[in-house]
Amino acid sequence: MTRPRDIDQIIARLRLTVPGVEVAQLQVAHPGADDDGLWFFRVPGRAGEVQIESAKGSCPFLIECDFSTAREHGDTVDEVVATIRAFYG
Numbered sequence: 001m002t003r004p005r006d007i008d009q010i011i012a013r014l015r016l017t018v019p020g021v022e023v024a025q026l027q028v029a030h031p032g033a034d035d036d037g038l039w040f041f042r043v044p045g046r047a048g049e050v051q052i053e054s055a056k057g058s059c060p061f062l063i064e065c066d067f068s069t070a071r072e073h074g075d076t077v078d079e080v081v082a083t084i085r086a087f088y089g
Contacts, residue, residue: 007039007057009077014084020044043088050084063087 004012014021026038037055042048048066052074061080063072065087074080 005057006059006061006077006080007052007054010052010061010080010084011039013077013081014041017081018043018085018088041084046088050087052080052084 011023014023020043022042022044024040024042026036026040037057038051038053041050041052050063050065052061052063054061059075059077059080061074063074063080063083064070068087070087072083074083
């Protein structure tokens with residue numbers, strides 16, 4: 001049995017704990033050739049978005065947002081989820 005990718009686990013956990021969270025992956029012109037390892041998280045009614053980046057969808061992730069100059073790193077699924085939740089307060 002294959003284990004879900006880290007990004008899939010992150011999305012699933014956030015959907016369980018952050019009501020209405022919206023997730024979108026960067027859409028590239030040449031899938032497979034261009035790096036599409038960027039995901040955007042938005043919470044309805046909240047300004048800004050959080051972006052996480054990893055070429056393969058696996059930890060570690062670079063975590064940034066529109067409403068802070070902080071650049072965080074998440075080395076585990078738990079760290080990424082906690083950081084995204086903390087950015088939204």
